[in-house]
Amino acid sequence: xxxxxxxxxxxxxxxxxxxxxxxxxxxxxxxxxxxxxxxxxxxxxxxxxxxxxxxxxxxxxxxxxxxxxxxxxxxxxxxxxxxxxxxxxxxxxxxxxxxxxxxxxxxxxxxxxxxxxxxxxxxxxxxxxxxxxxxxxxxxxxxxxxxxxxxxxxxxxxxxxxxxxxxxxxxxxxxxxxxxxxxxxxxxxxxxxxxxxxxxxxxxxxxxxxxxxxxxxxxxxxxxxxxxxxxxxxxxxxxxxxxxxxxxxxxxxxxxxxxxxxxxxxxxxxxxxxxxxxxxxxxxxxxxxxxxxxxxxxxxxxxxxxxxxxxxxxxxxxxxxxxxxxxxxxxxxxxxxxxxxxxxxxxxxxxxxxxxxxxxxxxxxxxxxxxxxxxxxxxxxxxxxxxxxxxxxxxxxxxxxxxxxxxxxxxxxxxxxxxxxxxxxxxxxxxxxxxxxxxxxxxxxxxxxxxxxxxxxxxxxxxxxxxxxxxxxxxxxxxxxxxxxxxxxxxxxxxxxxxxxxxxxxxxxxxxxxxxxxxxxxxxxxxxxxxxxxxxxxxxxxxxxxxxxxxxxxxxxxxxxxxxxxxxxxxxxxxxxxxxxxxxxxxxxxxxxxxxxxxxxxxxxxxxxxxxxxxxxxxxxxxxxxxxxxxxxxxxxxxxxxxxxxxxxxxxxxxxxxxxxxxxxx
Amino acid sequence: xxxxxxxxxxxxxxxxxxxxxxxxxxxxxxxxxxxxxxxxxxxxxxxxxxxxxxxxxxxxxxxxxxxxxxxxxxxxxxxxxxxxxxxxxxxxxxxxxxxxxxxxxxxxxxxxxxxxxxxxxxxxxxxxxxxxxxxxxxxxx
Numbered sequence: 001x002x003x004x005x006x007x008x009x010x011x012x013x014x015x016x017x018x019x020x021x022x023x024x025x026x027x028x029x030x031x032x033x034x035x036x037x038x039x040x041x042x043x044x045x046x047x048x049x050x051x052x053x054x055x056x057x058x059x060x061x062x063x064x065x066x067x068x069x070x071x072x073x074x075x076x077x078x079x080x081x082x083x084x085x086x087x088x089x090x091x092x093x094x095x096x097x098x099x100x101x102x103x104x105x106x107x108x109x110x111x112x113x114x115x116x117x118x119x120x121x122x123x124x125x126x127x128x129x130x131x132x133x134x135x136x137x138x139x140x141x142x143x144x145x146x147x148x149x150x151x152x153x154x155x156x157x158x159x160x161x162x163x164x165x166x167x168x169x170x171x172x173x174x175x176x177x178x179x180x181x182x183x184x185x186x187x188x189x190x191x192x193x194x195x196x197x198x199x200x201x202x203x204x205x206x207x208x209x210x211x212x213x214x215x216x217x218x219x220x221x222x223x224x225x226x227x228x229x230x231x232x233x234x235x236x237x238x239x240x241x242x243x244x245x246x247x248x249x250x251x252x253x254x255x256x257x258x259x260x261x262x263x264x265x266x267x268x269x270x271x272x273x274x275x276x277x278x279x280x281x282x283x284x285x286x287x288x289x290x291x292x293x294x295x296x297x298x299x300x301x302x303x304x305x306x307x308x309x310x311x312x313x314x315x316x317x318x319x320x321x322x323x324x325x326x327x328x329x330x331x332x333x334x335x336x337x338x339x340x341x342x343x344x345x346x347x348x349x350x351x352x353x354x355x356x357x358x359x360x361x362x363x364x365x366x367x368x369x370x371x372x373x374x375x376x377x378x379x380x381x382x383x384x385x386x387x388x389x390x391x392x393x394x395x396x397x398x399x400x401x402x403x404x405x406x407x408x409x410x411x412x413x414x415x416x417x418x419x420x421x422x423x424x425x426x427x428x429x430x431x432x433x434x435x436x437x438x439x440x441x442x443x444x445x446x447x448x449x450x451x452x453x454x455x456x457x458x459x460x461x462x463x464x465x466x467x468x469x470x471x472x473x474x475x476x477x478x479x480x481x482x483x484x485x486x487x488x489x490x491x492x493x494x495x496x497x498x499x500x501x502x503x504x505x506x507x508x509x510x511x512x513x514x515x516x517x518x519x520x521x522x523x524x525x526x527x528x529x530x531x532x533x534x535x536x537x538x539x540x541x542x543x544x545x546x547x548x549x550x551x552x553x554x555x556x557x558x559x560x561x562x563x564x565x566x567x568x569x570x571x572x573x574x575x576x577x578x579x580x581x582x583x584x585x586x587x588x589x590x591x592x593x594x595x596x597x598x599x600x601x602x603x604x605x606x607x608x609x610x611x612x613x614x615x616x617x618x619x620x621x622x623x624x625x626x627x628x629x630x631x632x633x634x635x636x637x638x639x640x641x642x643x644x645x646x647x648x649x650x651x652x653x654x655x656x657x658x659x660x661x662x663x664x665x666x
Numbered sequence: 667x668x669x670x671x672x673x674x675x676x677x678x679x680x681x682x683x684x685x686x687x688x689x690x691x692x693x694x695x696x697x698x699x700x701x702x703x704x705x706x707x708x709x710x711x712x713x714x715x716x717x718x719x720x721x722x723x724x725x726x727x728x729x730x731x732x733x734x735x736x737x738x739x740x741x742x743x744x745x746x747x748x749x750x751x752x753x754x755x756x757x758x759x760x761x762x763x764x765x766x767x768x769x770x771x772x773x774x775x776x777x778x779x780x781x782x783x784x785x786x787x788x789x790x791x792x793x794x795x796x797x798x799x800x801x802x803x804x805x806x807x
Contacts, residue, residue: 234734234736235684235685235688235730235736235737236688237688237722237726239722240688265729265733265734268733268734268736269733269734269735269736272734272735272736
């Protein structure tokens with residue numbers, strides 16, 4: 001046999017040890033794993049039946065390719081393996097077969113002959129190793145031959161060696177085939193003896209592509225390794241894990257689902273034990289560490305040293321049980337470091353507290369002034385524990401100085417604060433006072449204004465009254481003017497009444513004059529009405545009224561009086577006319593008659609003329625007769641023509657037909 | 667249905683935490699199955715997923731204890747007591763001939779018209795070929 005072929009692992013492959021101690025190789029990239037060490041040149045992938053597909057798996061003694069020789073004039077190469085087998089590889093279709101393909105059978109034959117000759121030549125010259133191999137193979141072949149089943153082989157092989165090779169290979173193939181058929185069966189138990197029994201069956205009749213097979217035990221191991229690789233939890237459900245492992249080629253090694261399930265259970269059983277052991281180990285390690293730490297906690301302080309610690313506790317089980325010396329020291333140092341840090345922190349806090357206490361003490365001493373001297377103060381407080389707590393005397397003094405400075409600053413601050421407060425208060429007072437004053441002033445002004453207004457009003461009324469009495473006293477005639485009278489009025493103190501303007505005075509004066517004039521005119525009219533009739537003339541009346549005081553008082557001017565008389569007369573005549581017309585209106589007799597006349601005139605077409613005559617009877621004389629007793633008629637007796645005219649006008653106006661609805665219908 | 671655990675209930679035994687995720691997953695699935703709408707289903711059909719999950723969960727605990735020996739007796743008993751597994755069903759599985767029993771209803775003769783067990787209990791070899799067999803009780807076939 002050839003020596004084990006051990007090249008370096010190609011990239012991507014890793015070596016693992018299976019539970020049975022055997023090495024196997026796993027390619028993480030492709031997910032393949034194999035018992036056999038993968039070579040840099042990939043081994044020929046014989047194409048097996050579909051249910052075995054994808055498995056580049058073979059057991060550890062599977063042959064490796066040693067020599068690849070192309071067969072001339074074909075695409076095929078002959079490949080020799082470490083086992084001494086040979087197979088044919090088609091470089092174009094990437095197909096490999098154990099049997100000689102028919103298409104190249106002749107070519108192979110001739111090629112083999114030439115090869116043999118070459119090999120023979122090599123044998124003769126230097127092929128020592130080769131020879132040894134050959135001999136070894138020969139002996140093994142002889143053993144096989146002893147088992148029988150060599151009868152047909154003689155026809156095939158041209159050379160003795162070749163036959164031997166072929167036979168050996170065939171036998172192996174046979175066995176594997178047998179194994180696979182039993183493996184795919186239900187039971188799954190592979191009885192090797194049974195295989196050997198059928199082993200010497202005639203193999204030449206079976207022409208079939210076949211791959212190298214594994215024993216069932218190995219398959220099981222592979223399957224379990226698959227589960228292990230996938231890190232399947234022993235507590236997982238089979239159904240749940242199935243999709244994860246189903247794509248792995250190792251999965252198909254076990255033919256039936258039932259077997260797989262069984263294997264899974266078995267794997268879980270083993271795995272659980274392992275997991276438990278691991279857990280216990282870990283816990284043990286942990287407890288050892290805990291104990292060691294507790295020992296450190298109890299026995300060390302921040303001042304401890306490793307050497308002395310080790311010397312003291314060398315025999316202590318808590319010390320002994322934990323790891324090795326290096327680890328122990330590391331943990332020890334770490335622990336001490338932590339302790340030291342804690343200690344430093346504690347010290348710092350203590351110091352700070354002492355300082356604070358000392359400051360408090362100083363504050364409590366009321367007699368300390370900003371300018372106190374340290375020597376005197378020291379004597380006062382040096383028996384206090386807080387004084388002692390601050391250990392450094394210089395620090396104490398420093399703190400004292402600091403305190404003094406602080407006091408000083410505080411004093412100053414207090415002063416300024418007080419000053420500020422005072423100022424602020426004053427400002428506030430001033431401000432509020434000012435405000436109040438303004439308010440009071442405003443109110444007072446308002447009240448004054450009110451009072452003055454009322455006063456002014458009263459004064460005005462009073463002075464108007466005074467002025468009016470002045471006017472009644474001094475002005476007795478209407479024939480004076482303001483400018484003419486003003487001077488004499490000014491003599492009187494009442495003229496200067498308070499709250500009276502000049503135009504006010506003038507207005508009052510004119511009103512007064514007007515009143516007097518109206519009064520006199522009225523009395524003049526009365527005088528006239530006593531004496532005057534409508535036909536009276538100025539000449540007639542003049543002498544009668546000439547001496548009358550009512551006329552004299554109105555005016556001494558005759559022309560003015562005449563004018564007034566004319567005006568009066570004209571107005572009287574107008575009045576008389578109006579009254580006369582009213583009289584006519586009042587007198588319905590006239591209206592009635594006039595209507596009758598008009599109606600009869602309208603209806604004259606079919607009535608008698610006598611009737612017409614009768615209606616027309618109302619004349620001016622009749623009207624005059626009717627009206628003659630009335631005073632309003634008599635007044636106008638001095639101008640009958642005017643009266644007649646008025647009557648005619650009236651009659652004409654009445655003549656407009658005044659027909660009611662009934663009259664119209666009749 | 668598993669009992670509800672709260673502060674005052676007894677703590678589960680050690681090792682329970684290993685199988686808890688799977689049991690929770692089962693509980694979730696069971697909840698989903700319970701809440702699944704029954705519209706469009708036959709009357710018998712609505713209970714099938716419940717039976718199936720019940721069987722699976724019991725089987726899981728059974729396997730863990732008897733087959734894989736992955737859990738301790740305490741954990742196993744805790745699971746039985748708290749309803750994670752059906753003790754009665756498991757008791758049947760331990761008997762010969764009932765190793766793969768689907769549910770307890772299927773071996774209850776009183777449930778059937780003929781006073782026999784469910785059709786799913788009949789071995790395949792004894793059934794007529796080509797006949798469609800359906801277990802109405804738990805839908806196992």
